[in-house]
Amino acid sequence: MPNPISKKLLLSKWTACKPKNKEKHFLVSKIHDPNAEESNTIPAGFVELEAVMSKRCYLLPIEELKNQDQWQIGWKH
Template identity: 50%
Template sequence: MTPTKPPKLNPRKLLLSKWTAVAPQNREKHFIVSKVLWPDDPTLPLELIELEAVHSKRIQLLPWRALQDTATWRQGWH
């Protein structure tokens, strides 16, 4: 099996993007980026996003770069 390259992500286009957990837990497989938490200082880089589970509506804070881990996340709903 060929390892997949991490997706190139633009932080400005993350809002409302869809993600699938590779190993779902608690029947939470599909997620959507519900909020991008930009820092108060515009010179600082983006660090965190809010990821909402579609099934349970549970929200978790996540470093946005964690979405590039193809062992954990796949872009889109699969």
């Protein structure tokens, strides 16, 4: 059964508090899918963040999104 918390994360918006490479705004583009083939999924406990401006993707542990010194939910100025 899929984790409802993970489902809520998909396509959620995040703002980096300390932007790097001028990347500040991100979308959660992928979450771990336990029903997918191993080669097509990301590791459990991780999300894939996509930078809105550059379209670069990063793997990030879900726990890091809880750190309010690094991430804020939503797009902030």
